[in-house]
Amino acid sequence: MEKENFSVNDNSPRLSYAASSTPNWQSSSAMDVQLGELNCASGQLPSCFLNLNWENSMDQNVPFESGLSSIVSSPAASNAAVPTESVVIRELIGRLGSICNSGEISPRSQTLGGSGSSYIGGNNNSTNTSCYSTPLNSPPKLNLSIMDHQVRGNLPISGSSMPSHPSLAPFSADPGFAERAAKFSCFSNRNFGGLLGQFGLPEVDLPNRYARRAETDGFEAEMQSSSALERKFNRLSRPSTPDNVELCNAHEESSISGQNIGGESASKGLNETNGRKRKAAPKNKPKDLPSSPPSAKDAKAVEDVDSNAKRCKPAEASGTEKDGVKPSGEENSNANAGAGTQRQSKENSKPPEPPKQDYIHVRARRGQATDSHSLAERVRREKISERMKFLQDLVPGCNKVTGKAVMLDEIINYVQSLQRQVEFLSMKLATVNPRLDFNMETLLSKDIIQARGSLPPTMYPVDSSASTFSYVQQPQLGPLTGMASNGFDTQSSVNPLDATLRRALSMQLPAMDGYADASSQLTNFWEDDLQSVVQMGFGQNQETAFHGTLPTGHMKIEL
Amino acid sequence: MQASNSFKRGFLKKLLMGFQVGDFSSRNMTLLERKRAIKLSADIALASAREGRIWSRAIISNVLKEEKNSTLVRGILGKGFDSLTTKTCLGSFMYKRVRSKKIVRSSKVHRIIRKSSSPQRMVASAIAKRMEKKRIQKLKSIVPGGNSLDGLSLLDETVDYIIYLKAQVDVMRRLTNSVQCLNHNAV
Numbered sequence: 001m002e003k004e005n006f007s008v009n010d011n012s013p014r015l016s017y018a019a020s021s022t023p024n025w026q027s028s029s030a031m032d033v034q035l036g037e038l039n040c041a042s043g044q045l046p047s048c049f050l051n052l053n054w055e056n057s058m059d060q061n062v063p064f065e066s067g068l069s070s071i072v073s074s075p076a077a078s079n080a081a082v083p084t085e086s087v088v089i090r091e092l093i094g095r096l097g098s099i100c101n102s103g104e105i106s107p108r109s110q111t112l113g114g115s116g117s118s119y120i121g122g123n124n125n126s127t128n129t130s131c132y133s134t135p136l137n138s139p140p141k142l143n144l145s146i147m148d149h150q151v152r153g154n155l156p157i158s159g160s161s162m163p164s165h166p167s168l169a170p171f172s173a174d175p176g177f178a179e180r181a182a183k184f185s186c187f188s189n190r191n192f193g194g195l196l197g198q199f200g201l202p203e204v205d206l207p208n209r210y211a212r213r214a215e216t217d218g219f220e221a222e223m224q225s226s227s228a229l230e231r232k233f234n235r236l237s238r239p240s241t242p243d244n245v246e247l248c249n250a251h252e253e254s255s256i257s258g259q260n261i262g263g264e265s266a267s268k269g270l271n272e273t274n275g276r277k278r279k280a281a282p283k284n285k286p287k288d289l290p291s292s293p294p295s296a297k298d299a300k301a302v303e304d305v306d307s308n309a310k311r312c313k314p315a316e317a318s319g320t321e322k323d324g325v326k327p328s329g330e331e332n333s334n335a336n337a338g339a340g341t342q343r344q345s346k347e348n349s350k351p352p353e354p355p356k357q358d359y360i361h362v363r364a365r366r367g368q369a370t371d372s373h374s375l376a377e378r379v380r381r382e383k384i385s386e387r388m389k390f391l392q393d394l395v396p397g398c399n400k401v402t403g404k405a406v407m408l409d410e411i412i413n414y415v416q417s418l419q420r421q422v423e424f425l426s427m428k429l430a431t432v433n434p435r436l437d438f439n440m441e442t443l444l445s446k447d448i449i450q451a452r453g454s455l456p457p458t459m460y461p462v463d464s465s466a467s468t469f470s471y472v473q474q475p476q477l478g479p480l481t482g483m484a485s486n487g488f489d490t491q492s493s494v495n496p497l498d499a500t501l502r503r504a505l506s507m508q509l510p511a512m513d514g515y516a517d518a519s520s521q522l523t524n525f526w527e528d529d530l531q532s533v534v535q536m537g538f539g540q541n542q543e544t545a546f547h548g549t550l551p552t553g554h555m556k557i558e559l
Numbered sequence: 560m561q562a563s564n565s566f567k568r569g570f571l572k573k574l575l576m577g578f579q580v581g582d583f584s585s586r587n588m589t590l591l592e593r594k595r596a597i598k599l600s601a602d603i604a605l606a607s608a609r610e611g612r613i614w615s616r617a618i619i620s621n622v623l624k625e626e627k628n629s630t631l632v633r634g635i636l637g638k639g640f641d642s643l644t645t646k647t648c649l650g651s652f653m654y655k656r657v658r659s660k661k662i663v664r665s666s667k668v669h670r671i672i673r674k675s676s677s678p679q680r681m682v683a684s685a686i687a688k689r690m691e692k693k694r695i696q697k698l699k700s701i702v703p704g705g706n707s708l709d710g711l712s713l714l715d716e717t718v719d720y721i722i723y724l725k726a727q728v729d730v731m732r733r734l735t736n737s738v739q740c741l742n743h744n745a746v
Contacts, residue, residue, distance in 0.1 A: 380711060387714035394721050405687060408694035411717065415701050418724040425731040426597035430590055432738045 562726030566608055571730050573604035577635045603635045605727045613712070614720045617704025 364370045368378070391411050392398045398410045577600025588596070603622055606615035622632055695713065699705035702717050 384711055384714060387711065387718060390718050391714065391721070394718060403687075405690040405694055408691065408698060411721075412694060412697050412701060415698075415717070415721060415724065418721070418728055419701070421728045422601060422724070422731065423594075423598060425728065425735055426601055427590075427594040428735045429597050429731070429738065430593035432735055432742060 562723050566723070567726055567730050570604050570608040570727065571734070573607055573635050574601055574730070574734070577601070577604055577631060580631055580635060600631060600635065601727060601731060603632055605723060607635055609719075609723050612716065612719055613704045613708065614702055614716050621703065 364375065364378075368374070388404065388407060392401075392407065395411050395414045398407055398414070401407050401410055578597075580600075599622065602618050606618040606622075609615050619632060623629060695710060698717060699708065699713060702708075702713065702720050705713050705716060708716060
């Protein structure tokens with residue numbers, strides 16, 4: 001029946017269906033008005049035509065809703081819809097297994113052009129894909145676009161492949177499923193008609209809608225699988241069109257009634273869909289896992305589609321926005337659905353974002369204990385060895401040492417030496433400046449004035465911007481200026497004779513040519529450092545202060 | 560594996576602040592006294608520049624054990640003094656672990672008996688273990704606040720402590736160098 005409707009297109013079926021079901025028709029007309037608005041908003045001329053299409057699709061659904069029982073009771077009538085159903089089912093399965101089915105995509109290219117039984121014209125295909133993949137796919141991107149691929153791939157095949165899939169057999173006997181699917185697709189895909197009209201390809205509408213229908217069937221099935229899902233979807237679809245709520249409700253009713261009326265067969269079919277979904281996903285998976293290159297290719301293809309979609313987006317901003325709500329809603333509903341659907345959604349969403357691992361993965365080797373205590377102990381030991389490695393890097397001369405005890409010895413020695421160095425340096429500070437008035441600022445500012453004369457002016461901008469530069473300088477200065485001080489630094493013991501020695505060495509130092517320059521650089525470094533210090537407290541004064549024009553008392557107050 | 564320059568700068572700032580607060584110039588001090596004061600302010604500066612670690616808290620709580628140091632600590636820490644010191648006091652109590660010596664001794668005896676009955680190899684490994692344990696004990700006594708830590712966190716703290724101790728040494732060396740140069744230039 002569906003097929004007939006689609007093939008005959010806009011004219012006759014609409015009339016007849018309108019006649020057949022009046023109450024629903026009103027709602028659909030309201031929808032039409034909205035659609036017209038939508039189309040106008042997107043700036044499309046052939047909006048009336050689109051409306052017609054839309055009505056048509058709506059109409060098709062209406063009788064399906066009402067006539068569910070009859071169809072279910074008479075399976076012969078639904079024979080025509082068998083391909084659709086198969087498409088639906090295939091689509092569902094494909095969606096579950098969805099992501100890496102390169103096998104299904106490759107046939108698509110062949111069958112699309114060749115088996116032109118009609119659903120999709122070869123040349124229009126590309127435009128179609130871009131068009132209708134946009135609104136639906138934009139948020140969840142990967143999955144749905146893949147879905148499109150699969151749906152399209154499946155469409156032509158569906159008739160022939162039906163018998164070959166024994167698992168699909170029960171579905172063909174379930175007409176209510178297809179109808180519901182079709183109906184759902186109608187109001188979810190409102191905007192697509194507009195898009196197609198924009199492209200000026202009225203003939204393509206049918207196949208497109210068909211494909212769309214098949215695509216949205218997936219949603220439908222999921223919706224039916226849990227009422228919570230449906231509720232959610234209603235809520236989500238409300239913003240887009242208030243009429244949708246009604247329709248959704250009606251549809252809910254219809255689906256429920258369909259299940260009730262259809263009795264065992266329909267409900268069983270539904271259940272089986274879910275079951276099959278679950279079954280189908282793992283079935284697809286192992287097949288796909290070994291063949292990673294095709295999956296990658298597939299992902300690339302999907303990306304291409306997405307890029308197409310993106311390109312199309314600006315053309316129909318309003319439409320996209322409206323439908324953009326839906327896929328996200330679908331995601332949410334998937335996430336919040338029951339256990340079965342959760343698993344599905346997980347399987348769906350796995351490739352885009354692999355599940356996060358917030359646990360530590362411990363693997364016992366052969367012969368190792370696997371109880372939790374020993375595992376925890378092993379983890380602890382691994383952590384400890386990791387820290388030891390850190391320490392090995394930190395402590396010089398520790399990386400040659402083997403054995404934990406020796407390494408700990410080294411570490412202890414190093415820490416002690418560092419501590420002693422601090423002691424020593426503080427002692428030296430005490431001796432260097434016997435009165436301990438650390439008027440560094442005064443001295444430095446004085447010195448900086450001196451240093452500025454000798455130093456090239458380019459040094460200053462560099463230093464003020466990057467303090468690391470001055471730090472880098474230090475090792476170079478070591479041999480020059482550090483002779484007096486660094487020579488003692490390597491000794492770990494406090495040397496009381498330091499002061500005298502230092503004086504003796506510093507007496508020699510002036511003789512060296514580089515000394516003055518080096519000292520100026522050093523002071524330069526200190527200027528930089530102090531500059532930063534001052535910057536912390538007082539951002540503004542530093543410039544003037546360090547150019548030596550200000551009195552020293554001012555600096556003291558600052559620090 | 561190095562302390563950042565910003566840390567070094569912060570440390571230097573706090574160190575100089577400590578010198579200011581300590582007001583060493585006014586008092587008549589011996590060399591050792593001065594040295595001790597400098598060391599103290601350097602320690603506090605290091606601890607306050609690297610807040611939130613166990614070793615830094617331990618340093619501050621150790622310093623605060625002597626009442627006369629509190630002004631210095633307060634001067635260096637500034638606003639964060641109250642919150643930090645209360646935390647450190649709590650922490651020092653919390654991390655204290657008291658063990659009965661008797662129990663330890665008795666278990667040791669047991670172990671020795673058991674080990675003596677085991678083959679030579681086991682004895683060797685036991686010796687190695689004991690050596691390691693001794694080193695760990697030593698490390699605990701060296702790293703401030705290490706007494707209350709177990710192996711893993713002790714190593715963590717040690718890594719952190721070494722990094723910042725290095726930074727401290729570095730900055731202080733630069734300070735002495737520059738002061739020396741200045742002195743020389745002044746002379």
